Amino acid sequence: MFAFNLGMIFNYQTQVRLRTCYLQRAWLGILLFVINTPSLATTLSLKDAQHLALNQDVYFQGSKLEEAAYQHDSNAADSWDNPTISTTLQSVPTDGFSLNQEPMTQLKLGIRQAMPRGNSANISRTIAIEQAQKEPVKRAARRAWLLREVSLEWLAWYRAEQTLALLREESQSLAQLLETVESSYRSGVGGTQQQDIIQIRLERLRLKDTILKEQQAASVALARLSRWFDFSSEVSFTVPETLNHHEIFPFNKSLATQLKRRDVLNVIDAHPSVQLLVKDELVATQKLTLAKEQTKPKWAIEAAYGYRQDAQNGMSQADFISVGVQVDLPLFNSKRQDANVSASAARLGVTSTQRRLEVRRLAALAEAREAELASLTDRQQLFDTALLEQSESLAESALNAYIADKGTFDDVMRARISLISAKLDALALHVDIAKTLAELAYLYYPLTNEKNQLTGSRLDDRFLDTHKTTTDGVAKQ
Known part of the structure; x- marks a missing residue:
């Protein structure tokens, strides 16, 4: 019985050791798997990139x-200047330097306050307050x-990545076409020739070279984008499959046609870059006022107490109290002061002119971008x-005609090249529309600003985006 119990205990301990060993090996395997597993790609949307850039910008x-x-x-x-305190021992006789020899000798303590x-x-x-109030406007301008x-x-990064996707899809299509042509050539069906196979292989090599170029362009575009925010080198980013124009510019594409020119100028006049010049104009106005104040006299008040010792014969001598007013008369520097006033007035005029020029410039850019958007939208509809x-x-x-021996292989290749070119042009057009909308979002920043919701502004809901979004993420009217 005792031996049986010892055997059971020994078997139980052996099983525990084996189980522990298996668990340790399992954890070690999991750890090695986690360490050796490459980092997963993370989708970086436009909103994510903007959020990272705004949060990591040290300018704010x-x-x-x-x-x-x-x-x-x-x-x-x-605040005023500090008061000035002076101590003077005056009217001391030089024949004996005795403080009670002459009645004029006194110890004078004075204080002077300049205003x-x-x-x-x-x-x-x-x-200074106006300069402080400029900073929130500068941050808004920086944000826009x-x-x-x-x-x-x-x-730009999205276009490069999507171009790569289209080229890789075309490479797979050429691989399937090559299999079809080789099968037809081996079976002797139709008029397939060896040069057709060589031509496909040559086209695939050219396409591979184009893919390598686009990979370089995508890497450069991502590197340029990454200068706005920091991320670990182990993280790899991918673009989303679709691009929604509504996320870039959440209004109707025909916004300019619904706004009167006066409303457009009001929106642009509220732009941070214009409001920054408005703040500069206010500062220049105050500096002009300050320059005019420098032509006024400068006042100062002073008071003094003079202490005298008793005379040598014991006679008591009265102490003195003095009160005075000083004034600075700007008589000899009037030429300099007038020049300062004229310079401040000229700077105020320059700032006012810059503000008007900025409004005109932004309004012209908005009009040009609206015209460009209309043309791009027509082209997109055609595509x-x-x-x-x-x-x-x-x-x-063309492919069906070639398989049925009713067409040439050159027609097939020309049709495929035309198709991939059309797809690339459609992608470029889609991105160009998005870039134009990004420009409009900057120009109409007072409307697109998240803190200034449209329902609380002077403009009503007729400017909200009412068009539907297609399956590919392109916003259409």
Whole structure:
């Protein structure tokens, strides 16, 4: 009985050791698998790229620090200069240097307070406040510019990746065509010739070279995009399968036709780049006022107390109190002050002119982009309704005619080249529309800004995007 129990215990311990060994090997295998497994590709959408760029842009942090600095400057500007305290031992006789020898000898303690010239302190404070208020506008302008730049570079990367996908699909189609032609050549059916096989192989080599070029272009485009945000080198990004124009510009494509020119100018006038010039104009106005204040006199108040010792004969001598006012008369520097006022007035005029020019420039760009968008939309409709379908029909009919020995192989290759060219042109057109919409989103930033919802603005819901989205992600009216 005792031996039996020892045997059971020994078997049980052996099983535990084996089970533990198996578990350790299993965990080791899982660990090695995780370490050696390559990183999975992550889909990087346009919104994700914009979000990463906005969150990792160090400009915003610097702008907030600059705003805080101007706020501190405003607190410092609205204050007077420190008072000046002076101590003077005056009218000391030189024949004996006795402080009670002469009645004029006294120890004088004085204080002087200079006041700002005119209202210059309050104006300087206002200038600092205006400079601080410029920083949020500068951040909005930076945000609008950054969204546009990231969108354009992301779209360049998207076009390169989608071009690669089309070329790889065409490579597979050529591989299938090569199998069909080789099978027909081996069976002796039809008029298939050896040069047809060579021509397909040569076309595949050319296509492979084109794929390598596009891979390089895609890598360069991703590298340019990655300068806006940091990510691990082990992470690989892929583009989404579809591109939705509505995510780039959430309004009708015919927005310009629904807006009056006055409304367009109102939207552009609220653009951060224009509002930044408005802030510059306000600062220039305050600087002109400050220059005019410098022509006013500068006042100072002083007071002094003079202490005298008793006379040598014991006679008490009265102490003195002095009160005075000083004024700075700007008489001899009037030429310099007038020049400063004229220069400040000229700078104000320059800033006002720049603001009007900026509004005109943005309005002209918006009009040009709207005209470009209309032309691109017409071309896209042509591709979607006829050109792509006809190119596919031509390629299919040419292949069927060649198999039935009613057509030449050159017709097949020309039809395939025409089809892939049409697909690449359609992709380029699709991306060009997206780039134009990104430009319009920048120009109409007051409308597209997420913080300024359309329902709370002066424009009504008739500008909302009411067109449907097709299966390929292209927004159509």
